[in-house]
Amino acid sequence: MAATVLVADDDRLQRNYLSAVLSSAGFTIEACEGGAAALDRLTRRDSRIDICLLDLNMPDLDGFGVLERMHAAGIDMPVIVLTADGSVKRAVDAMRAGAVDFLVKPVGPERLEVSIRNALEMSNLTSEVQRLTRQESDRLGFDDLIAASTAIRESIALARRGASTDIPVLISGESGTGKEVFARAMHGAGPRSGQPFVAVNCGALPGDMVESILFGHEKGAFAGATERRPGKFQEASGGTLFLDEVGELPMPAQVKLLRAIQTGEIDPVGATGSFRVDIRLISTTNRDLRAMVAKGTFREDLYYRLSVFPLTLPPLRERRADISGLAEMFLARYRGAAQVRLQGFSQAAIEAMRRADWPGNVRQLENVIHRAVVLADGPLIRPEHLVGLDSTSTEVTEKAHVNGNGNGHRMHTPEIGVDILQRPDGHTRTLAEIEAEVIRRALGQYRGRMAEVARRLGIGRSTLYRKLDDYDIRKPGA
Numbered sequence: 448m449a450a451t452v453l454v455a456d457d458d459r460l461q462r463n464y465l466s467a468v469l470s471s472a473g474f475t476i477e478a479c480e481g482g483a484a485a486l487d488r489l490t491r492r493d494s495r496i497d498i499c500l501l502d503l504n505m506p507d508l509d510g511f512g513v514l515e516r517m518h519a520a521g522i523d524m525p526v527i528v529l530t531a532d533g534s535v536k537r538a539v540d541a542m543r544a545g546a547v548d549f550l551v552k553p554v555g556p557e558r559l560e561v562s563i564r565n566a567l568e569m570s571n572l573t574s575e576v577q578r579l580t581r582q583e584s585d586r587l588g589f590d591d592l593i594a595a596s597t598a599i600r601e602s603i604a605l606a607r608r609g610a611s612t613d614i615p616v617l618i619s620g621e622s623g624t625g626k627e628v629f630a631r632a633m634h635g636a637g638p639r640s641g642q643p644f645v646a647v648n649c650g651a652l653p654g655d656m657v658e659s660i661l662f663g664h665e666k667g668a669f670a671g672a673t674e675r676r677p678g679k680f681q682e683a684s685g686g687t688l689f690l691d692e693v694g695e696l697p698m699p700a701q702v703k704l705l706r707a708i709q710t711g712e713i714d715p716v717g718a719t720g721s722f723r724v725d726i727r728l729i730s731t732t733n734r735d736l737r738a739m740v741a742k743g744t745f746r747e748d749l750y751y752r753l754s755v756f757p758l759t760l761p762p763l764r765e766r767r768a769d770i771s772g773l774a775e776m777f778l779a780r781y782r783g784a785a786q787v788r789l790q791g792f793s794q795a796a797i798e799a800m801r802r803a804d805w806p807g808n809v810r811q812l813e814n815v816i817h818r819a820v821v822l823a824d825g826p827l828i829r830p831e832h833l834v835g836l837d838s839t840s841t842e843v844t845e846k847a848h849v850n851g852n853g854n855g856h857r858m859h860t861p862e863i864g865v866d867i868l869q870r871p872d873g874h875t876r877t878l879a880e881i882e883a884e885v886i887r888r889a890l891g892q893y894r895g896r897m898a899e900v901a902r903r904l905g906i907g908r909s910t911l912y913r914k915l916d917d918y919d920i921r922k923p924g925a
C-alpha cells in the first residue's frame with residue numbers, strides 16, 4: 448500500500464516539484480499551502496497521512512509552530528523539514544523540535560526519496576517495537592490493533608465498553624481471527640492494565656495436571672510434587688486470567704472452575720483451606736459452546752458464567768479492508784534489519800491477498816508474510832512469494848507472473864511448491880532444517896557465488912562456510 452505524504456509549502460512551484468517527484472516514486476500525495484492548513488489536515492479524525500514534509504519558512508504558521516502544535520496534540524508521525532537556509536543551528540533546532548530529517552532546498556529527487564523511505568522504515572519499526580513492548584508489559588491497547596474495516600471497528604467499539612469493568616468476557620471466532628490480541632487489548636485498556644495477563648491454553652493442559660496448573664498444589668500433594676506451586680489463578684491475581692480454548696477443558700476441571708468463579712476462591716490440590724483470588728476472566732473459543740452445552744460436553748452453568756459479555760470476531764474474509772494494513776504490520780515485524788531493502792508489496796500481491804479466502808484468518812496471513820519475507824529477492828513482495836494462498840489468489844499469481852516483466856518470460860522464483868517450514872508429514876521442521884534449506888536455495892539462486900549468498904543471507908562468508916560444513920551441504924563445484 449502506497450504511503451501518503453503530506454507536503455506543506457507556501458511556494459507553489461516547490462509544492463508541484465515535490466509532489467511530482469514523490470508521486471513518480473510511488474507515494475500518494477496531499478499538498479497544502481501553509482502551516483495552518485497542514486495542522487488542520489493532520490488533526491482530522493480520518494487523517495491517513497503517514498509522513499509529513501514541512502517547509503520551515505511559511506508565513507501563516509511556520510514549520511516550528513506546526514511541530515510544536517503536533518507535539519501538543521499528541522500527533523506522533525515522522526516529519527522531515529525543508530529549508531533554504533542550511534545552517535547547522537537551524538538543523539539542530541528542527542531535530543530538537545521533533546523532525547526526523549532536515550533537507551536543504553533545492554533537494555534532489557534521490558535524496559528526497561531516500562529520506563522519506565528511511566523515515567517511514569524507522570517509524571514502522573518504532574511502532575512495532577512499541578507495540579511489542581506494550582504487549583510484554585501487559586499494556587497493549589486497542590490503538591495497537593489494525594482496524595480499517597467497519598466490522599472490526601464495531602468489534603473494537605463493543606470491546607472497549609466491556610474493557611472498563613470486570614465483567615467475564617467470552618470471545619468467539621474462527622481460529623486466528625485475533626481473539627487473544629483482543630483479550631490483551633481489553634486487559635490493557637481496563638483498570639487492570641500493567642497487572643499480570645496470564646494466558647492458559649486449555650487445549651494443551653495435560654489431563655492429569657489441569658487442576659494443579661490452574662489452582663496450584665501443596666508440597667507432597669501427589670507423586671512428583673516436590674514443592675508448593677501457585678496455580679495460574681494466583682499468578683493472575685490482581686490482573687486477568689485468559690482461558691484460551693476454554694471448550695477443551697475436561698469436565699472435572701469445569702466443575703472446579705465454576706466453583707472458583709462462583710465463590711472467588713480456589714482450593715489448591717492437597718491444601719486444607721481455600722484462597723481468595725481477585726481476577727478478571729476472559730475466555731475464548733473457536734467451537735460452538737452452545738452446541739457443546741446441548742450435547743452435554745460443556746456445563747451450561749459454566750457457559751453462562753463465562754459468557755456474560757459475549758464478543759464474536761468476524762473472519763478475515765468478511766473484513767478484507769484490514770488485509771493490507773495487517774500485511775504491512777507483519778512485514779515490519781518480520782523484515783528485520785537484514786531485509787531493509789524490502790520496501791513493500793507489488794499491486795498484484797496486494798490484489799492476491801485481498802482476493803484470498805484466508806481460512807486460517809490473520810494468523811495465516813502472518814505466516815504467509817513471514818515466508819514471503821524469506822522468499823522475496825527484490826525490493827517488493829510479489830504474488831509468487833505468497834505461498835499458501837487459496838486457488839482464487841493463485842490465478843492472480845499466474846497472471847502477474849507472466850505479465851510481470853512485460854515480455855512473457857518467467858522470472859526466477861524459488862521452488863515455491865515446497866513448504867520449507869513443514870515436513871511432508873505436516874510437522875514443523877526444526878530451525879536447523881529450515882536454515883539448511885534456506886542456504887541450499889540461496890546457493891541455487893545465486894549460482895554458488897559465495898560472497899553474494901553470504902550477503903543475501905546477512906552473514907559473513909566464514910559463517911557461511913561453517914554452516915555448509917555443519918549441515919553437510921556440498922559447496923557448488925566441490
Ligand SMILES: Nc1ncnc2c1ncn2[C@@H]1O[C@H](COP(=O)(O)OP(=O)(O)OP(=O)(O)O)[C@@H](O)[C@H]1O
Nearest residue numbers: 592593621622623624625626627628629733809810
Ligand atoms: N486486528 C489486529 N491487529 C493487529 N494484529 C492482529 C490483529 N488481529 C490479529 N492479529 C495478530 O494475528 C496473530 C493471530 O492473532 P491471535 O493469536 O490473537 O488469534 P486467535 O484468534 O487467538 O488465534 P487461535 O484461535 O489460533 O488461538 C497474532 O500475531 C496477532 O497479534
